Amino acid sequence: MAKISINLATGSLQKEEIIVGIDLGTTNSLVAFIDPDKQPKVINDAGKGVLVPSVVHFGSAGDITVGNEAKNYLLTDPQNTIFSVKRLLGRSYHDIENYQEFFSYKVIDDNTESLVKIKVGDKFYTPIELSGMILKELKDRAEHALKTPVNRAVITVPAYFNDSQRQATRDAGKLAGLDVLRIVNEPTAASLAYGMGLDPEETKTIAVYDLGGGTFDVSILQIQNGIFEVLATNGDTFLGGDDFDRAILDYWIENNKLDRATLQQNRELAQELRLKAEEAKKSFSHQSIFNEKAGDIWCTIDKQTFEQLILPKVEQTIESCRKALADAKLDVGQIDEVVMVGGSTRTALIKKMVSEFFGRKVHDEVNPDEVVALGAAIQADVLAGNRSDILLLDVTPLSLGIETMGGLMDVIIPRNSKIPTKAGRQYTTSKDGQVNMKIAVYQGERDLIKENRKLAEFDLKGIPAMPAGFPKVDINFILNADGILKIQAIELRSGVKQEVEVKPAYGITDDLVEQMLMDSITHAKEDVAQRMLIEARTEGEQTVYTVEGFIKKHSTHLSENEIADTQEYVTKLKEALTQGDKDSVHKAIDELNEFTRPFAERLMDEAISTAMKGKSVE
Incomplete structure (x- = not known):
């Protein structure tokens, strides 16, 4: 007997499993699908809103909340509330060390070349696991709203993401129980949402200016016969609306003569000021002055000052546009359309400067927060075989x-x-x-x-x-x-x-x-759990190998106590490697690194001063 599925949300026959489009964002994430009328539509589950804040909170009882509820803890429990995790995907500590003060949670510096870990209580999480939790929330919301299982997805990433960042996004999807059919560039998705590339006869050159919460990129795309080709991309995976908030925050710190060290310790106040800065930025779309209190501190700024503060960052994005055009070997006059993507493009100064640079009105008719997810849903529809108007080139069936x-x-x-x-x-x-x-x-x-x-x-x-x-x-x-x-x-x-x-x-x-x-x-969940344990053990074995080699080489420069204590930490790590879970291995690595760092630095200083003796520096 044949099975027929009925979608309870729409009342229509469900011929194919729904494939959703997901925009995994730095600040907010969202999910979209193609409705029975063949229109892309964002999902608003149970009136919680379309945008799901990309925030994860870890409660004292081991409970984990994601999204709207988690965002409330940014003020009350900042050290256990993770935000802007997309900025950490596929990155090493070395990449983000200058931004450490921006994060209210503990980002572990165990080795400047290895990928970052985040410590919450006694547990260690990778950005992949945290992104997986956000994707799982999106999957759950989609299933609840559509009343049907959702196992397959298209996920978008900035065109500027490198290979390890793309792979990390794919792994996060797998951890959330999603079969990630394709990782799509955000500019391609945005163009699809504007209907560009749907007409097989159309030939167009498009500039997509994408400024989100934490990432910026500009992409020059050529669409011909329904095929999207990225001619050039430029940008900065560490520039976004967060930086505008930070500029306002720095302005208030300076104006109120606040001590940064004290602010570093008072995480609650720091977060309250950060959220006020975000509020101020958004308010300038309908007012010209912001004047509110955070605790005892007056947070006052006007629109003109705000625009002066962010001007260097906006100019940086315009310079990226210039470079992308040069790489594509095109001049401004050859760009047919300019598409604006990302919530930060609502800023009036940005629209003005981008429009002036390209010499044309920019496309901002589709909600800039939703445009990428809507395009991802269209791409998902193509992969489901429901559209023949967009040509997909041959693809590899397996990784x-x-x-x-x-x-x-x-x-x-x-x-x-x-x-x-x-x-x-x-x-x-x-x-x-x-x-x-x-x-x-x-x-x-x-x-x-x-x-x-x-x-x-x-x-x-x-x-x-x-x-x-x-x-x-x-x-x-x-x-x-x-x-x-x-x-x-x-x-x-x-x-x-x-x-x-x-x-x-x-x-x-x-x-x-x-x-x-x-x-x-x-086997997605057990596979990823096993991968993470193996990666932790590999890292632990490398740490043991490095530390034992270091002790052997420098034993004459170390005290007996230092050597004995180090060996105790090494033994502890070896025990964790044979018996422990991922977190206990990371904890033992962290403790060994913390203990050995001071005398490793001391030996480095001694080596430098010996090398410099008798040498003059000009």
């Missing part, structure tokens, strides 16, 4: 990647990437003096390579013997239109190079592809 430490699959070309395509990542050695690197290539959607299909394996030989972490090995995947994959590995310091070709895998049936995809959804 391609390589094996990394701990038997993990590191995706280099995600599934549903259009072909031909090229992508790469940089790797390094894990042991001192390592001269060979095994490169094993896999196809599949699971986090562990043993669950995926092996395509090829080869050795990059003759890497010059160097300390662990020093060699820089670029691994590039080049997939041509016939599905033939060429893998290149090159050690950049020495030029040692190796290439291998993998022929199309004709032995893989549609049923097997479908089975592999279904397995990836079914």
Whole structure:
């Protein structure tokens, strides 16, 4: 007997499972779908509003809240309330150290090159886990509003996101129980929402100016025969409306002669001032002066002062527009349309300056907060096979990647990437003096390579013997239109190079592809949990290796107590590696790093002063 699904929200027959479009934003996130009238529509679940604040709160009883309710805790419990997590996706501490004071929660600095972790109580979270919680909230809201399961999605990212940031977004989707069909550039989604590219006869060159809460990018797109091509992109993944808030905040700190150190300790007041700054910024769309109190502090600013404060940042975005045009080898007169995206583009000064730069009226008719999600829903509809008016190039059916430490699959070309395509990542050695690197290539959607299909394996030989972490090995995947994959590995310091070709895998049936995809959804949560434990253990093993090597090398410069105590911390970490969960491993790493940092810095200072003796500095 055939099963027929009925969508209770619309009363219509549900022929296909709904694929949603998700805009995972720095400040707010939202989800959209195509309604029975074939129109893209944002979801407003149970009157909570369309925008879901990208905020996660951890309660003392272990309860986790996301969105509107979590935002209320920004003032009352700031150290356990995480915001602007998109700024941390795929980033190392080194990338964000100058912005540490902006975050009211603890961002862990264990090693400036490794990806950041966030500490809440005794637990450690990665930006991927936190983004996964936001995506899970969006999935739950969509399912509640549409009265139907939602397992598949298109998620948008800034065009400026690099490979590790895109992969982190994909992992977050998987953790939320979503099969991420495609990661789409936000400018492409915004153009689709304006109906650009829907007419196969249309040829247009578009500039998309996207200024959100935490990221800015400008993209020059060419649309021809329904195909979107990004000609150039420029911007800054660390510039956005948050910076406008910060400019107002700095102005109030200066005007009220507030002590920054005291403010750093008084997190509640700091957050209250930050929220007042956001309020002031928004108020200038309908008034010219803002004058309110936060505690005993008068927060006063007028529109003219605000525009003077943000002018350098806005000029920075205009400079990015100039660079993007130069990279696309176009002049301003060749741009047919200018599309505004992101809540921060509501600022009058921005509209004025962008319009003046491009010499034309900008498109701001569609709500700038919703435009990307609406476009993502249209893209999802295309992937569902419901539209033939947009051409999708051939895509890879399954992800391609390589094996990394701990038997993990590191995706280099995600599934549903259009072909031909090229992508790469940089790797390094894990042991001192390592001269060979095994490169094993896999196809599949699971986090562990043993669950995926092996395509090829080869050795990059003759890497010059160097300390662990020093060699820089670029691994590039080049997939041509016939599905033939060429893998290149090159050690950049020495030029040692190796290439291998993998022929199309004709032995893989549609049923097997479908089975592999279904397995990836079914096992998503346990896969990601296992991946995170393996990554924590790998990091722990590397830390033990580094610290033991350091002690051996510098034992004459350390006291017996320092050596004995360090070994105690190392033993604790080794125990966590064999018995512990992810959090206990991270905790042991953190404690070892905290303990060894002071004398590592002391030895560094001694080495510098010895090297400088008898040398004059001019």
